[in-house]
Amino acid sequence: MTKLANDFLWGGSIAAHQLEGAWQEGGKGPAIMDFATSGSATTPREYTKTIEAGRHYPSHEGIDFYHRYKEDIKLFGEMGFKSLRISIDWSRIYPNGDDAEPNQAGIEFYQSVVDELLKYNIEPIVTLYHFELPMNLVHSYDSWKNRQVIDFYLKYVETMVEALKGKVKYWVTFNEMNHIDPQTEASDMFTYILAGLKYSELEGNKKEILAVVGYNMTLAGVKATRLIHQLDPQSQVGCVFGITPTYPVNCDPINVLNAFKEMDRDFYQIDAMCYGEFPKYKLREYADMGFDIGMTEEDKQAFAEGKLDYIGMNYYMSDVAHYEGGDDDEESLFGGVQNPFLEKSKWGWGIDPIGLRYLLNYTYRRYGLPIIICENGLGAVDEVGPDGVVHDDYRIDFLQKHLSELKKAVEEDKVDCFGYLMWGPIDLVSATTGEMKKRYGFIYVDKQDDGTGDLTRTPKDSFYWYKNLIETNGEEL
Template structure:
């Protein structure tokens, strides 16, 4: 049982802040991504086009509403909030000689507001917020120079806030570089700043990008510990278990191998070396990774203190001959035993317990649920939002988190939902795909008053935190 358990939520700068050209901020890669929908992919433009809608430009205007929003989080009973710092707000071009003071000041204000409300700030250093200038000048994560620029950015940020922030996250979901779906372009771009379809040699380039990002993560972890001992360094991964559809041994093997595709970067960050099985695979493919002699020490000394888990759904491995079955995101096919959300994501509460056990037993490190939630269309009726479907989803998942901790003895640091407040969907660019306990009056075209309204789930989650804290069901801060 963890002595300290955080209840809260997670947000990302590019999905909530807005103010894309305020306070000296440079263009980030998500500032060039248009709105989309479940059926219409988001478009990635080379430059800003006047007739396009770019949701990140306004977000939900957290930049100007953060005090109001954090007060609502405190009202709910939050003890932690995971935020991301936008690299392009700190170093507008990514390689500037000095950080942007206005950007540093903004995050000081956000962090100070959290601390004033006794809400633990958990800071993600990279959540799809690469400066566009680094793509144009260096070729993004294909260039090892970007690794060094990232570490330099991390050093500047951690030195600025290390007396206020204990928990640091180096990356968000780098393991989804290749989502194995029709959305490959947007996911590879979000994570690395490059379209999958435009990579010159996709297997080679994904391998190099993956290696560079993994190396950047361990180098940053090492640097953070040099700045101040005792800081906790984690990395967040999107982990969606893939089950065998049946007991055919070949299908079970395929499910295992499909699952493991998501774990080579975690292996590298936890075991202190880049995995030999991946080096052999790349060698057989004729891929020569740009490994430097100093990398071994970075992997050895840059291991993680905790592992963040973003969990939304599971899938199953398609048996031989069924490759045309309904495809799930990030590989596999849809599970015929499970219902799906409107956006085609399987609803599987047991999956969160499964993945918590898998990760904890594999690495023997504390885990933290850093994202979990249901995207749905919410209707406002006479100023109220009755979202029983969200309450049902979260209640079943929280129950499984509790079972993982109390019956399976998984060490878990906290449960953070995605997201505490409605914000722009990263994959589709919609506002109508809502996750929050707090409704934001904004439509997919950026029209609305930005008024915040409490949903029924707001009061429900507030009560769950009160009950859990009073009974110490899963610990309390």
């Protein structure tokens, strides 16, 4: 019987802008998330033009991973992590994005982080773009609307691959670029965190701009994949997509079709990166809309030569597609409506373990490539008990149910899934709301939404549960 592989990559995922802090140290330049204020489930984050006095910008300190990474990685090692996905902040390497020479202090910081991971036999998975765009590339080049940014990105990619070659096997070119979608009525949040652009402030044909941005990021991804393979033929290159399975509200054929369309819009970039060409259906769609994405013959060659080795999937929730007569239904984060058959988190995210199994099956059968779950987890309000410990049985329950479905996907459905990386294994700043209150971690960090707290790290009950899970390779859920 098929089982999880003995070298299954159990671990977690983090992102630089959500935990490093030290936003003006070590030669780092300003990046787009440095201008994102704190928010909440009911109050959206604001993205300011300058750093405004009296406003709280949570990325400026994060959880101070920049100075405490050895302490944190030691805790991950104690849990028995097999892998940790980190991201590199582009603005630590090229502070302005277009600098002639890299910032050596930034390179050395990430070399030290990787060395510390290897010290504990933790496989580093390195994401090269996780919402960390140097702000100068927005101000001076209009972000990913400008193809010059692709060249700057490739220069940065080459710098980091050369710096970490022989130590890093798994690379991720982008995280969740699929949230740039010209078929969706976009929000400022997603266009900003991905490209530093506010949807409400785009001038001209907004949907065409999103099509160009999405295309240029996709092209950058395949060019980076080709480049990394050239620089280090032993490497494995993937891209991470945040996919929300979308269900029809009922079996009315029009609702089934609408659900398919809402879900499928997230897959055109994966198609482009796996099949060796930008999808013809998308080109026809753009042609009908009068969009010019600027595709060249050289681009076509890059798509043919820059195919992925594996797919990374971020899964948090499922969705129900909009339907005729459903205008009064409660909306979900990604524009669908809430599923009455599911429980919701305190942030309104539908909790759907079976959706993970469905997504794994859908993706594996479409592409036939190995898959790693790069993000999954429960954002919750954790209370420290009288004994000084967070007793997070609700988090353990969430993970048990999701991992049970992952195991079924591997053992019963024969999906090639080679790892599970829980999002935010240590409490960090939420990308969507800017909160510390929304906690995911196995490790509690004494940091509050107003910036107070001494940053002490304390294992939660889930810390020991996950440690045992890793020791038994998933046998003891």
